[in-house]
Amino acid sequence: MEAWISNTAMCDYLNESRSTLYRVGIKGYFSEGLHWRYKDLLNKREEKYYSMGKSLITNNINEKR
Numbered sequence: 001m002e003a004w005i006s007n008t009a010m011c012d013y014l015n016e017s018r019s020t021l022y023r024v025g026i027k028g029y030f031s032e033g034l035h036w037r038y039k040d041l042l043n044k045r046e047e048k049y050y051s052m053g054k055s056l057i058t059n060n061i062n063e064k065r
Contacts, residue, residue, distance in 0.1 A: 004037065004049040013052075 011018055030036050039046040
């Protein structure tokens with residue numbers, strides 16, 4: 001099972017601000033279900049949690065190339 005971390009922890013991990021993380025999500029770099037999910041799946045106003053799985057790390061490396 002993959003670890004899911006909060007917005008704050010993901011911002012610290014990527015060394016980006018929360019607004020930058022939001023813009024990156026809108027552009028489609030992160031997809032729902034694979035890279036992030038809502039804390040409460042039935043309430044879309046809840047905070048997002050991000051996956052620290054292999055897919056996120058691989059996508060970040062490929063984007064930088």
